[in-house]
Amino acid sequence: MARLSHQPWCLASALAVPLLAMASPGLLKLAGVSPSWAVLWLLPWALVDGPVSGALAGFALGLMLDALNLGGASQVPALVLLGWWWGQISRQGPPVERSFSLGLLALLGALLLNLSLMLQFALQGTPLEVLRLSGVQILFAQTLVTALLAPMLCSLQLLLWRRQISSLRG
Amino acid sequence: MPPGRSFRVPSPRLLVQGWPWLLLLLALAGIRLSKGAFLSELYALLSAPFWPGSAQQEWLQSAQKLSDQTQLAQLQQDNRRLRTLLDLSHAHPQLLMAPVISREPGGWWQQLLIGRGELQGIHPGDAVLAPGGLLGRVASVTPITARVTLLTDTSSHVGVWVGRTQRHGLLTGVGTARPVLRFLEKDPQVRPGDVVVTSPASTLVPPNITVGVIQAINDKAVPAPEAVVQLSAPVEAVDGVQVILNSSR
Numbered sequence: 001m002a003r004l005s006h007q008p009w010c011l012a013s014a015l016a017v018p019l020l021a022m023a024s025p026g027l028l029k030l031a032g033v034s035p036s037w038a039v040l041w042l043l044p045w046a047l048v049d050g051p052v053s054g055a056l057a058g059f060a061l062g063l064m065l066d067a068l069n070l071g072g073a074s075q076v077p078a079l080v081l082l083g084w085w086w087g088q089i090s091r092q093g094p095p096v097e098r099s100f101s102l103g104l105l106a107l108l109g110a111l112l113l114n115l116s117l118m119l120q121f122a123l124q125g126t127p128l129e130v131l132r133l134s135g136v137q138i139l140f141a142q143t144l145v146t147a148l149l150a151p152m153l154c155s156l157q158l159l160l161w162r163r164q165i166s167s168l169r170g
Numbered sequence: 171m172p173p174g175r176s177f178r179v180p181s182p183r184l185l186v187q188g189w190p191w192l193l194l195l196l197a198l199a200g201i202r203l204s205k206g207a208f209l210s211e212l213y214a215l216l217s218a219p220f221w222p223g224s225a226q227q228e229w230l231q232s233a234q235k236l237s238d239q240t241q242l243a244q245l246q247q248d249n250r251r252l253r254t255l256l257d258l259s260h261a262h263p264q265l266l267m268a269p270v271i272s273r274e275p276g277g278w279w280q281q282l283l284i285g286r287g288e289l290q291g292i293h294p295g296d297a298v299l300a301p302g303g304l305l306g307r308v309a310s311v312t313p314i315t316a317r318v319t320l321l322t323d324t325s326s327h328v329g330v331w332v333g334r335t336q337r338h339g340l341l342t343g344v345g346t347a348r349p350v351l352r353f354l355e356k357d358p359q360v361r362p363g364d365v366v367v368t369s370p371a372s373t374l375v376p377p378n379i380t381v382g383v384i385q386a387i388n389d390k391a392v393p394a395p396e397a398v399v400q401l402s403a404p405v406e407a408v409d410g411v412q413v414i415l416n417s418s419r
Binding site for chain 2: 021024031033073121130133134135142
């Protein structure tokens with residue numbers, strides 16, 4: 001069976017996520033907050049390659065991003081869950097193609113990711129006042145900017161990777 | 171007036187015809203009475219482009235700056251000598267310039283990545299300065315990069331004091347652009363505008379480095395008052411930093 005995860009260059013494209021997270025281009029920021037590049041890469045990957053590959057890709061991305069951050073909270077649980085969920089959606093229903101659907105899935109993904117980070121910070125003793133001051137703004141800004149970029153970026157990735165799969169199947 | 175002719179009052183017609191001269195006469199009288207105010211003002215207006223202008227001002231400012239810098243260098247030298255005599259730590263701070271290669275001051279983690287690392291002698295805990303003051307501390311290092319925790323990050327806690335009142339406090343990041351200064355006393359006697367510097371008692375960062383300016387004070391905070399501090403180093407604009415290498419290692 002043709003799988004994206006068997007293609008080395010498709011796997012290598014995941015490296016763009018930490019590189020973009022580090023570059024954090026100023027033009028694509030909203031209120032000083034970058035989009036969640038992990039969500040934007042993982043969504044089309046999981047939709048094309050299924051739940052197991054999606055969860056594994058989410059795990060790998062989470063580990064890479066956690067290594068780049070100061071610590072205190074991990075992105076791994078949310079990304080694994082999102083990879084699995086988006087993979088299941090693609091298996092159970094008709095293929096997701098519409099820009100609105102992609103935007104909505106990215107919005108929910110970014111929201112879940114930020115909520116999981118906020119919960120972890122809260123459990124580790126960060127005062128709720130601090131989370132209210134900065135966390136809520138980051139949550140809304142990142143969710144919004146990720147959802148706005150998803151129809152543009154995820155549609156292209158979906159197209160590219162579906163073509164790749166169909167060419168592999170012959 | 172020829173003899174034999176009587177004095178005649180000028181006819182009103184003549185007066186009406188000569189009104190410009192009357193006006194001139196009045197203007198001259200006005201100038202005289204106002205002690206030449208109009209002429210002085212006119213002269214000032216016409217000669218304004220030739221007054222001692224910005225060029226001269228800059229000249230004076232650069233002279234003042236040069237004098238200040240010389241004095242600062244002299245004081246730094248004196249300070250270093252005295253600290254060596256007292257055998258204090260951080261006697262000879264070694265500064266290393268490093269470029270900022272990644273900056274994320276707005277997300278969940280407020281951090282910078284700089285292009286110098288372990289190979290250049292940077293270690294976790296080293297203080298990082300930018301033009302303006304203290305920026306943060308090194309959190310982790312790789313051979314050629316180092317990750318810096320900004321003062322605004324929630325994991326950042328630095329001992330500082332207000333030089334004017336000599337009151338200590340703990341500067342804690344809250345994830346926004348302005349960290350919070352928590353005082354240790356009930357009545358810190360500070361006011362907005364006071365400059366905050368690193369504490370002479372701090373073991374984490376070198377003493378007396380400018381951190382920022384107090385912007386607002388919350389007297390009702392418990393157990394002790396809190397102040398919001400505007401950092402003096404512009405995180406968003408900085409593209410190069412100085413790392414203070416700890417010579418005691």
